[in-house]
Amino acid sequence: MSPIKILQIFTVLNKGGAETNLMNYYRNMDRSQFQIDFLVHRETGFFEQELIKSGSKIFRLPPILPWKLKEYKKAVKTFFEEHNDYDIIHGQCSELGVFIYEEAKKRGIPVIIAHAHNAKMDRDKKLLFRLMWKKRMRKSINAYFTCGKEAAENLFGKNLARHSYQMNNAIEVEDFQFNQEVREKKRKELQAEETINLVNIGRFNTQKNQSFLLEVFAELIKRNKKYKLFLVGQGELESQLREKAKQLKIEQDVAFLGLRNDVPELLQAMDLFLFPSLHEGFSVAFVEAQTTDIKAVISDGVPTESILIPENVTVIPLKNSAQQWAEKIAEIHNFERKNVAALIKEKGYDIKENAQKLEKKYKELVKQYKKNPYVISS
Template sequence: MKPIKILQIFTVLNKGGAETNLMNYYRNIDRNRFQIDFLVHREHGFFEEEILNSGSKIYRLPPILPWKLKEYKKAVSDFFDEHHDYDIIHGQCSELGVFIYEEAKRRNVPVIIAHAHNARMDRDKKLIFRLLWKKRMRKSINQYFTCGKEAAENLFGKKLALQSYQMNNAIDVENFRFNEKVRNHKRKELNADTNINLVNIGRFNTQKNQLFLLEVFAEILKLNPNYQLFLVGLGDLETQLKQKVKELNLQDSVHFLGLRSDVPELLQAMDVFLFPSLHEGFSVAFVEAQTTGIECVISDGVPTESILVKENVEVISLKENAEQWAEKIIELRNFERKDVSEIIKKAGYDIQENARKLEDKYIELVKSTK
């Protein structure tokens, strides 16, 4: 039997939440039954070498720019002229996939999926176009995937959201299970074994709110100088963040770690996961953090449906200022870390089980079109 051919659509294959989530599934899906390729809009993503070494193909389109739509649409059409035998298009870039969905529909691709990842849109220079494209794309897709209820309602509207399939942002739970030996080793490696270590994982952008996080951290140090902050990620605001670190005189206490392949070990070494995001869909990084048993402090911009270990999570309103955030974080010092991996599995976020569910869903969708 020929494998089902699936084309995953991304902006770039870097270590963002949507990309990390899909890679978790990619590593666990039956490659004899499914051929998974990728169509991206930028060069040199973090995961590309792994993907190519696994036998998949990566194709490229130019960036989607509102003032260059004619060229972009031609590139999409040219792609489908050469590659017209996919059974499933799985769009991971929300409404930005609109022109791919439209062309796929014209080419009679049987299954066209848009996948909702965010509960709100960023107010960037593409906002007005994205709002238009969000409504427009609904005419071309025939399947609705989401990471959670709020993300589905944002991308599809409340009525269509009811038809959406929840593809959980699942992880390899065993890889993140709390381990005291790993924790102690990593803390020494980071020269962090005598400090209280705070960590944030995410793209350096407006949504993740790291500029405010630095203000909070500056207030924390006023109350207790024995704290360190580790920032894991890259992004457009990196230069601005480093400049703010200098302005606040935090150079000795803030560490930029870049993109990392040792996130499970890093989370073991930390004491508090800080997540002051303005909005989220269903964060993979937050699921990973909770699985390590770490104490988590999140904003009220993070959906409550993504809280899987309630006793380990403190929610603070974004209406509160940096000083109030700092005071509440400082108070959280009587925390006993323990293994919570079974709680995560029971909640339905282990990747092995979810990969089998996705395989069944893909097969069901293709069969329904025949």
């Protein structure tokens, strides 16, 4: 029996939340049953070499720009003229996949999935177009995937959200379970054995709100010189963040670690996970952090449904000042960490179990829509 052919749609295959989540599933699926390829909109990303070595193909489109839509649509049409044998299109870039969904529907591809990742939309130069595309795309998709309830309602509307399949942002739980020896070794490696280590993981962009985090950290340093901040990630605002750290005179206490392969060990070494995001869907990084049993301070822009261990999490409103955030963070002191792997698995975030569920869902969708393709009306 031929494998089910799936085309995953991404902007770029870097270490963002959606990409990391998909890679977790990819590594745990039976790829003798599934051929998984990728259609991306930028140059080479972090995960591409691994994917190619594993037998996946990677195709490229130009970026989707409102002022170059004619060129973009032509590229999409050309792609499907050459590659029209997929069983499933799985769009991981929300409403930005609208023209891919439309062309795939014209070509008779059985299953067209849009995947909701964010509970709110970025207020960028594409906002008005995104709002139009969000409604328009619903006519061309017949499967609705999400990381959580709020993200589903944002992308699909409340009616269609009720039909959505929750593809949990699951992780390799054993990789992140707390280990004191790993903690001590990594703290020594980071030269952070005597400091109170704070960490933020995420792309350096407006949504993740690291600029405000630097202001909070500057207030913390006034209270206690032992604090140190580690920022894990990359992004378009990195140079601005580095400059702001200099302006606040905290650059000696802020470490920009870039993209990392040792996130499980880094989280072991930390004392607090800080997450002041303006909005989230269901963050993979936050699931990973909670699995290490670390204390976390998050904004009210992070959905409450993503809080898996409530006693470890402090929620602070985004409207509060940097000083108020610092006061709350300063109240959190040393605590004993334990192995919470069993609890995280019980909550439903173990990747092995979830990968099996996704395999089953893909098969069900192909069986259903090859016989009777339809779109649930809004």
